[in-house]
Each structure stands twice: as structure tokens, then as C-alpha cells.
Amino acid sequence: MIRPCTVVLNGDLGSGKTTVSVMLAERLGVRRVSIGDLYRRMAAEHGMTALQFNLHSELDDKVDHYIDQLQHDIAASDERLVVDSRLAWHFFTDALKVHLITDPVEAARRVLGRPGDAVENYGSIEDAGRQLADRSESERQRFLSRYGVDKTDLRNYDLVCDTTSADPEQVVARIVEMLERPPAALVCYLDPRRVRPAAVTDDDGEIAVVHRAPHFVAVRGQRRLEAAVRAGETLTPMELTSA
Structure with missing residues (x-):
């Protein structure tokens, strides 16, 4: 029997969070919320790339305060959801917390293959890898400074899945297994x-x-x-x- 709880997904840039979260929400028949989509819309409204908006957010805490309040409100609603967010695991205390990882070169290849726009645009695999690493470190430093939490500490999560070679369907299956038979400790599939x-x-x-x-x-x-x-x-x- 699947336990009725929210599932929050975060992880490496380019790890497939969007694909997995969409498929999982359809499998569970629940609504999907993407904080990443909101963040990209805000970056576009400011006329910035994703990396520039990350750096802007380090200096202007209004961005994080707005998104934090939104996540607090969603968590307080008690609606069962799939939430795609790099910090939702910190706000949704009773959720199943899933972290996706992937090889940095594979992540760069994936984002390079997406249609470019004003928010995310890469010239080469090397450029994509550099921008992803810079964005990730910017986020890590911001979260450490403002919340005292390290998103790269895998002990924050219930399930870690490596998407480097695995199909999204395999990852969704592992998450559903966790919902059906919750373990007592962190589970890693690498x-x-x-x-x-x-x-x-x-x-x-x-x-x-x-x-x-x-x-x-x-x-x-x-x-x-x-x-x-x-x-x-x-x-x-x-x-x-x-x-």
C-alpha cells in the first residue's frame, strides 16, 4: 500500500528532476509543483540568465524569502504533491525526500541538448559544465548562509538515485517502492x-x-x-x- 505523503525531489542540475517528477506525479495521480519553473520565470522577468539570477539572489534575499514563504504555504496545505525543488526537503518535514545525482559530464550533455533561451543557453559541453558547477556552488553557499543546511549532504534525504545511466521509469519505480515499503535508513541506488x-x-x-x-x-x-x-x-x- 502506498503511503499518502508528499514526495519532494531535488538534486544535481541536469539530473532529470523534471522528467522524473512529471512521470511520478502522473503515476501517483497527484499535482506537481516545480519551484525550478518559478525560479526560471523570475529570472526571465529580471532579464537574467539562471546563473546571473543565482548570483543576484545571493545579494538580494527578497527572492529567497518569497520562494520560502511559497513553500511554507504549500507544505502547510497538507495537499499530497510531487514537489520539484532544490530546497523543499528542508521545508516539507513529513515528505519522502528524494535526491537525484548524475555524472557532471552527462549532466552537461543533457542541458546542452535542450533548446536554448535567454535564461539557459550553453555554447559547449565545457561551457555547460562550468555554468552548472557555478550555479550549484552558488546555491550551496546561499543555502548554507541563510539556512545552515548543505544540500550536498546526502544524509538529508531518504532516497538517493543515480540517473547517469538509469531510465526515468527505473527511478520512478524505486520511489514508488519507497512509498510502499519505507525503510528505516537512507537508501542509495548508484x-x-x-x-x-x-x-x-x-x-x-x-x-x-x-x-x-x-x-x-x-x-x-x-x-x-x-x-x-x-x-x-x-x-x-x-x-x-x-x-
Whole structure:
């Protein structure tokens, strides 16, 4: 049975949040709210690119105050929703909190393939990668300064999914599984090809990794990791550890 709660999605720029959130809302039969769409509209109204508006928001806190109040109001409504927002996990305390990640080069390739406009426009994969990294760091610093939270700390979330190679349908299926059988701790599904091997003393059992953004390094389960790569898996369950 699917538990009746809001699902909030955030994650890396270019990680597929829009596609996954649209599909998930349709699957659950609920309304989708995108704070990112609102942010892009506000950037266009100010005649700025997304990066410029991010930098503007660092200096003018009225933007964040407006969006924060909007998210507070939505959260207080108790409507069951799918919310696409890079900070909704901080405001929707009772929601299922999903974080999507992807390889930075793949993210740059994706956004470069979108139709360009005045808000988001990239000249090359290198340019896209640089702008995405700058926007992400601008957001991270702003959230740290204003809310004391780090969006890159994966412990903030209930589910982490790597969309580098996985189809959106696979990610939606993992989210629905979480709604049907909520676990007691964070669950990570990663592309095993993105996990770096390390000197592993315990080579048996399930895979355990440490996160050294943007990379993951295996500290346990090297045999299972190698088997997952050979099998062509795209979403392999792994334990996130601080060891």
C-alpha cells in the first residue's frame, strides 16, 4: 500500500528532476509543483540568465524569502504533491525526500541538448559544465548562509538515485517502492561504474561507499561491485557510510 505523503525531489542540475517528477506525479495521480519553473520565470522577468539570477539572489534575499514563504504555504496545505525543488526537503518535514545525482559530464550533455533561451543557453559541453558547477556552488553557499543546511549532504534525504545511466521509469519505480515499503535508513541506488574501487579489507557482503563529491569510493563489497558492473546494472543498492 502506498503511503499518502508528499514526495519532494531535488538534486544535481541536469539530473532529470523534471522528467522524473512529471512521470511520478502522473503515476501517483497527484499535482506537481516545480519551484525550478518559478525560479526560471523570475529570472526571465529580471532579464537574467539562471546563473546571473543565482548570483543576484545571493545579494538580494527578497527572492529567497518569497520562494520560502511559497513553500511554507504549500507544505502547510497538507495537499499530497510531487514537489520539484532544490530546497523543499528542508521545508516539507513529513515528505519522502528524494535526491537525484548524475555524472557532471552527462549532466552537461543533457542541458546542452535542450533548446536554448535567454535564461539557459550553453555554447559547449565545457561551457555547460562550468555554468552548472557555478550555479550549484552558488546555491550551496546561499543555502548554507541563510539556512545552515548543505544540500550536498546526502544524509538529508531518504532516497538517493543515480540517473547517469538509469531510465526515468527505473527511478520512478524505486520511489514508488519507497512509498510502499519505507525503510528505516537512507537508501542509495548508484551506477556501479561510477563507484571508484579502493583498498578494501572486507571484500564480502553488500557494497558500502563513502561520498567524496562528486565521487563515490567503495569501502566494502568489491566483488559485488565488480559483478554489478559486469551485469550492466544501472541502479545498484549501496550503503552510504562515513568510514
